Amino acid sequence: MQKNFPLSKAQLESLIEIYPTPFHIYDEKKIRGNIRRLKAAFDWAPEFREYFAVKACPNPRIVEVLASEGAGTDCSSIAELYISEMAGVVGEKIMLTSNDTPAEEFQKARELGAIINLDDITHVEFLDRCAGMPDCLSFRYNPADVMNDGNDIIGRPAEAKYGLTRAQLFDAYRLALDKGVKRFGLHTMIVSNELETSAFVKTAEIMFGLAVELKSRLGIEVEFINLGGGIGLPYRLDEKPVDLEAVGAGIRSMYENILRTADLEPALAFESGRAMTGDAGWLVSTVLHKKETYKNYIGLDACMANLMRPALYGAYHHITIAGKENAPLDHVYDVTGSLCENNDKFAIDRQLPSIAIGDVVIIHDTGAHGHAMGFNYNGKLRSAELLLREDGRIEMIRRAETLDDYFATLRIK
Numbered sequence: 001m002q003k004n005f006p007l008s009k010a011q012l013e014s015l016i017e018i019y020p021t022p023f024h025i026y027d028e029k030k031i032r033g034n035i036r037r038l039k040a041a042f043d044w045a046p047e048f049r050e051y052f053a054v055k056a057c058p059n060p061r062i063v064e065v066l067a068s069e070g071a072g073t074d075c076s077s078i079a080e081l082y083i084s085e086m087a088g089v090v091g092e093k094i095m096l097t098s099n100d101t102p103a104e105e106f107q108k109a110r111e112l113g114a115i116i117n118l119d120d121i122t123h124v125e126f127l128d129r130c131a132g133m134p135d136c137l138s139f140r141y142n143p144a145d146v147m148n149d150g151n152d153i154i155g156r157p158a159e160a161k162y163g164l165t166r167a168q169l170f171d172a173y174r175l176a177l178d179k180g181v182k183r184f185g186l187h188t189m190i191v192s193n194e195l196e197t198s199a200f201v202k203t204a205e206i207m208f209g210l211a212v213e214l215k216s217r218l219g220i221e222v223e224f225i226n227l228g229g230g231i232g233l234p235y236r237l238d239e240k241p242v243d244l245e246a247v248g249a250g251i252r253s254m255y256e257n258i259l260r261t262a263d264l265e266p267a268l269a270f271e272s273g274r275a276m277t278g279d280a281g282w283l284v285s286t287v288l289h290k291k292e293t294y295k296n297y298i299g300l301d302a303c304m305a306n307l308m309r310p311a312l313y314g315a316y317h318h319i320t321i322a323g324k325e326n327a328p329l330d331h332v333y334d335v336t337g338s339l340c341e342n343n344d345k346f347a348i349d350r351q352l353p354s355i356a357i358g359d360v361v362i363i364h365d366t367g368a369h370g371h372a373m374g375f376n377y378n379g380k381l382r383s384a385e386l387l388l389r390e391d392g393r394i395e396m397i398r399r400a401e402t403l404d405d406y407f408a409t410l411r412i413k
Helices: 009-018 028-041 060-067 078-086 104-113 123-130 166-177 199-217 243-263 275-281 309-313 404-406
Strands: 023-027 048-053 072-075 093-095 116-117 134-139 181-190 224-226 266-268 281-292 297-298 317-323 331-336 345-352 359-366 385-389 394-398
Touching: 009 281, 009 359, 023 275, 023 317, 028 048, 028 243, 028 275, 028 385, 048 060, 048 275, 060 072, 060 078, 060 385, 060 394, 072 078, 072 243, 078 093, 078 104, 093 104, 104 116, 104 123, 104 275, 116 123, 116 181, 134 166, 166 199, 181 199, 199 224, 199 243, 199 394, 224 281, 309 345, 317 345
Parallel strands: 023 385, 048 072, 048 266, 072 093, 093 116, 116 134, 134 181, 181 224, 224 266, 297 331
Antiparallel strands: 023 281, 281 297, 281 359, 317 359, 331 345, 385 394
C-alpha cells in the first residue's frame, strides 16, 4: 500500500519553480469527496449539519469550498468568526464553541447571528451581560461521569478543561429558560482522531439519552445534537479508515431506538475538521543537508513551525520522496528541520529510500492541524498555502510570510 500525491514529479518540479518550498498544498476534489461521503452516511437523518472545524485549516478559500457543499463552520475564536464571514458563512451556519471566552467573541458571534455553544455555566450570565442572549443556545457536556477514557490529543474527560458536568448542564438549561431562551441544542466532543465505529455510536447513545432526559425533566426538545468531531485518519499505512457508512448505520439505530421512541427528531451535526481536509493536504519540502553522526539525518527547508504534530504529539506522518515512491526502503533516517529544538523532527528512525540533497520530500496528511499550528519561534516564517482546483489549476490561497511580516509588529525607537 502507498499514499498518493495528486501531482507527478514533473508537475511538482514545475510548481516549485513558481512557488519555492516549503508549502502546503490542498486538493479541492478530495475535500469535496470527503464531505459528500460524510453527508451520504447521514442522509437518513431528518436534517444533517456539518460545521467544518475552522481550526483545522483556517483559510477562507477552504471554508468557501466546503460551504459550497453545504457546510457551516465550527469556530472557537474571533479570528475564525471573521474567516467564516469572509467565506460568506453567516447566521446559524456558524456555531461558536469556545472556552474561557472573551466578551468580544460573544459580541461578534451575536453580530453574525451564530449559534452559541457555552462551555461553562458561568458563561450564561457573562453572555447575557456582554452580548445579550441569542435566539438559540447550546451547551457543551463533559461526560466524565459516564466515561473516563481519552487519548493524547483530547485527554481524559475528567481532566479536560472543556464542558459542563451533568448536574451543571441541567442547571444551565434552567437558567437559560428563565432568561427567555426557547430554542436549544446539545453538544459534546468526546473523541479525537478516532478510527473505531463503536466510539461514535457510544457518543450518540450517551447524547441521545441525555436529550430524552432534558425533555422529561425540563420539557426541552433540543433542535439539534452535535456529536462533535473526532473522525480520524489512517495516518499509518497499516491503519484502516473510518467506516463512515457503519458509523451512520450505528447512529441511526440509536436514533430510532432512543430518540424516536421518545417522540424526538432533532437534527444531527458533526464538526469535522480532520475528516474534511486532513488527507487532502501535503507539506512539500526540499532536502537541504545530509548529516552523518551517531545517526543519519536529513535536513529539510521545512521545520516544526510548518508542521508541529510530530513534535507535539509524537504523531506519525507518512513521507515519500518525489520520483522515488517505488524505490526500496533500505535507509534509516531522522528527518529534521532547523529549529533550535531537538524535537524538531518529522520522523525518527524512518525507513526511506536513499535520499540526496535537492530531493523533494512529501509529507502526507497535513491538511488539518498542519499550517494552522504554525508559529514563529527562531524567527521562522510560515509557508504559503496552495489549492489544487478540480480543473487542474493551482492557486496560491495564502502567500508565504516575509521578514517584513515578522518585523511589522515591532516598535523600535
